[in-house]
Amino acid sequence: MTKHALITGGNRGIGRAFVEHYLKAGWNVTACCRDPKRAVELSVLKSDYEQLKVMSLDVSLSESIAILTKELAGTPIDLLINNAGYYGPKGVEFGSCDAKEWGKVIEVNTIAPLMLTEALYQNLKLVGNPVVAFISSKVGSMEDNTSGGGYYYRSSKAALNSVVKSLSIDLKDDGIKCVALHPGWVLTAMGGPKALIDTDMSVKGMMAVIGKLTWEQSGDFYDYQGKPIPW
Template sequence: MQKNALITGANRGVGLALVKAYLSAGWRVFACCRHIADAAELRQLQANNTSLTLHQLDVTDYQAVTALSQEMADVTLDLLINNAGYYGPKGYGFGNTDIDEWRKVLEINTIAPLKLAEAFYPQLLANQPGTIANLSSKVGSMTENTSGGGYIYRSSKAALNSVAKSLSNDLSPQGIISVALHPGWVQTEMGGPNAKITASESAQGLKAVIDCLTLERSGGFYNYDGSVIPW
């Protein structure tokens, strides 16, 4: 039986690579992005693959999130990947934090993933309970923070880790797994050209980690290579 995955932020980078990885593995993929018209590679993929469905979605438009869930009411989801993210400003220091940008980053990186989990809870619960994979970052780890700075992005990912853990505590009794995942330092628009791995390498690693998840591993924070990241 074909498995189903919903992936946000699917138009480029790790999100697009995840779409390709799951399609290659025989999954049916529901790919979400803000502007389908600008997602040429994603549209080309759809043209050649009947297992790919595209949905235009701003993850912070919660009415649209609810509407999409209602549209997909008959779909049983094996996997929700909360991949859509926003870094915010770079290069600022203490004393120069842009409050409006901070709110925007928190909205996209922390609040939206929880609202998506709430909206698609029925689909994740249906038939065989599914998995919520939240794309976090190692910079959200308190233990790993030895350099300071990065207040906006760090705090959004630390908060997302808390969301992932609470989701695990609340939903594990119903068989739903929730984890936080670090994709690695990836050669994307966000990661920059000096990053160590490609989006494809990250996606393949993340998929391997997700494939091996069990209820016992729910609530964890894992690197794309499967290693545990300290909180």
């Protein structure tokens, strides 16, 4: 049976590349984004691939998750990619942190991936070898942190890694594998123009990691080349 991937933040950057590459690989793809009407690149892809479905989802709104879950009731999902992410305001240093702004970053990067995984749990249980991939970041690694700062984003991804570890334990008996992935430093709006790799290289690498994921690797943290990243 044709496999089905659901990808959040599918309208641009790494998410859009995931959408295109899974379509090319013959999968059914549900690309979620906040505003499907303005998702021009997804409309273009839709004219080439009838197996693409575009759905509205703001990952930080529980009502939006509830509507999506209702519409997808009974639909098997082989792969959920929690990709949507938010860096928050840049240049925030010690002494200028704002709790409300921090909360917004945590909502999108840490809380939403868990809430969506809970919401789509029944869909994941309908398939043989389900995987939930969480797009994290190496800057959430304690060992990698030699420059300080980045309080909002670093902490949100470090906490996400903790969520992934617990989920890998809690969902093992359901046969659901989980993995945290660092996409590399990627040329997107978030990665900026100095980034080192394009979205194609990043996504092809992460797809290979996801495709070969073993039970021993569930709950771990890898980069797009399959290299383990220390917590």
